Amino acid sequence: MFRRQPPHRQRILITGASAGLGAAMARAWAADGRDLALCARRLGELERLRDELVALRPGITVSVHPVDVGDHAAVDAAFDDAVLALGGLDRVVANAGVAASGSLGLDEAAGNRLTAQTNFVGVLHQAEAALRIFRLAGAGHFAVISSMSALRGMAGAMSVYAASKAGVSALAEGLRSDLWDTDIRVSAIHPGYVDTSLADAFPQPILISNLPRATRAIVGAIDREAPRAYVPAWPWAALSVPMRLLPLGIYRRFAG
Template identity: 50%
Template sequence: MPHPVRQRILITGASSGLGAGLARRFAARGRDLALAARRTDRLEMLREELLTAHPGIRVVTAALDVDDPAAVDDVVPRLAGQLGGLDRFVANAGIGRGASVGTGHGSANRATLVTNVLGTHAQAEAAMALFRAQGAGHLVVVSSVAAVRGMRGTRTAYGASKAALNALAEGIRSDVLGTGIRVTTVLPGFIATDLNAGRRGPFTVDLDRGVDALTAAIEREPVRAYVPEWPWRPVSALLRVLPLPVVRRFT
């Protein structure tokens, strides 16, 4: 059975990278968008670009720091109200700071854990409150292939935060199984974004290809999707079983 068209979509972390790329792809498909991020100057530039290219859509924006759960609880329903409801929520906002544990960069590691885990939890709470009230919706949680195994160096806290999101999304999915609410976890591989600067590894793809694959995966609404599917689905399967010394060299 085909999935319903998700006309009204809220994307966090929409001022750059994957979030901005998703906004452009969904705008080209005629969707109405609510875009949230901390950098409102970039958001407004993106809004003007999208409305110029696709004058038939609606685009609303708001400043949002997902580290502030009260702000999330205020902004998400306000944006949804401006669109007359919400059909899909893409919890994309996140950061990738960090260093090897015990090397004097604990604050950066904590910041990554707080934003990626607690910030995404706050987004999920706000989105699911709306979806539960209307009995339908699509929650998309942006994880990472870095969540598959423990990662060394700059990816340790980041990978741990994304592993927590896998469990969070699955728990929500279990809770609403059999209802009109769908939950998708997407696990991007190495995509050339600002967040991945200095962390790019084998099979890194450019931003356009990565966003195309991510958009297609979200539209399919699977339980879990690796982005791009090739090579990251087989690579992820290998990562789960390879001995740690091999995984360490790969990452």
């Protein structure tokens, strides 16, 4: 089937860029000559990364924007600052996330609320800000970093985390439908377990990918503007089918 070649997206905003997958995506796109707006709460980490990227690839523009994605007004302001710094935005990658959830009813309410607030409401704030900018410009690409855990409900420490990711995947599909006849594209990327500090919170990570391999797969899927991607494709694209179909009593034995 004919597939449209995705446009080159030069000016990319990444949230959660101070560590892990966000910093690794920034390194990959900087090496490719893209201009970047880096967002997270820790300004010092963003500034260190900016200096590294500009030294790596002189000539690119890299701006930094300290922001908590849980604060809607702050997200709006940071994205507007990024438009000024880069002269516009072609792509937003909503990547900031936490894994702080636990079994409900067992004094984990604060972590559960933080996980829902950051991973779902935070993405909602980022989608509002990005789509306001893209609708004005008439084009753009909004990519959200979901998770394989979005495919099924999960127990214990994964419970609210998985639910928050299911929410953002559903949101992304709804946005794709809403924007169907426009030049605004939406992608939901579903990584399996990746070796970052966030994965330390997962009780039994299986088939964990190292950061360089996962980053190549994620950046590739985003650059292809895949509507929905399971990454790295091996084994996660293949596993996405039984993950959805297995009875819960069997699924929970290895998924938690």
